[in-house]
Amino acid sequence: MGNVVVVENVTLDGVMQAPAAADEDQRGGFAYGGWAVPYMDQVMAETMGTGMRAEGAMLFGRRTYEHLRGAWADRTDGNPYTEVLNRRRKYVASRTLRDPLPWQNSTLLDGDAVAAVAALKREFDGNLAVLGSGELVRALLRADLVDVLTLSIHPLTLGTGTRLLDGVWTTLDLTDTVPTTTGVIIATYRRRRA
Template sequence: MGEIVVVENLTLDGVMQAPGDADEDRRGGFRHGGWARPYADHVAAETMSRGMGADGAMLFGRRTYEQFHGFWSRQADGNPYTEVLNRKHKYVASRGPARPLPWENSSLLEGEATAAVAELKRGTGGDLVVLGSGELVRSLAAAGLVDVYWLSIHPLILGTGERLFADGDAAYRGMRLTRTVTTTTGVIIATYRPAG
């Protein structure tokens, strides 16, 4: 049985909304999109590429899947992220009507997301890595399905935006720190496992 590994970019106040681009996610009038870009460096790139290159598949919510496909599938050859993302199998959880998935190696999960992911987790030998996909991550966390949180914590406070753990989303849960890497720009890449 594989593990579910959540990979997120966060601010110090827990905001995860639109780290990559100004127009990535403007829900709720969010105007700070692209906040993670100034903190990118070689340490983060090397750390993330090692994690993404591991055996297993990717797991996305529909919105994040479409954003990733729109950007990464069109990047030039030789980009290590594009190569990994194109090659890996991608599972997509969606509440909307079934539509064809345009990215190679993609499958739409049938039925309710947490039940479908729990079944997938039991039947896979490798890890399922979730990138972004905040709504999906919060539902998986509430169901106790997340095994590892790989959080890139950025040294800024936005004061607004969708947070990884919003008020009332999750019950009290202790975490155990298993690894940290600090980038040259002050981002702490912290790996946590739920305690107990």
């Protein structure tokens, strides 16, 4: 059985929207895109790189899939993330995309996303890493399908924006913390089962 591992950048007030670029996600008039960039350091790069090197597949919602495909699919820059993102199997939950998907090694999940991920999790051996994909993450949390959350908690509040855990009640056990030189705490939590 596979493990669903959610990897997210969040602010202290739980905002996950548009951490990497000013124009990444401006839904709702969000004006703070790129908020995570000033907090990147070598500690974060090494910690996230270790996670990226772990075997498994990736799981995305449509919006994140399209954003990452646009940013990474055609790169030839030698960045280690480029090879992982292009080579790794990618499963995509979407009600609007159709096969064939344009990014190599991409598979569209059929039907209801929660049911499809539950079936995939039963069949898959390894980690299914979810990056971004807030709507999908919240649905999977409500369905008790998330096993691990790795949150890079940034020392700022935005007061607005899409929150990762909005409307989700869950209990977690802290399993690891890594402080960075910029004040980010990379905290790994395992979902506590009833």
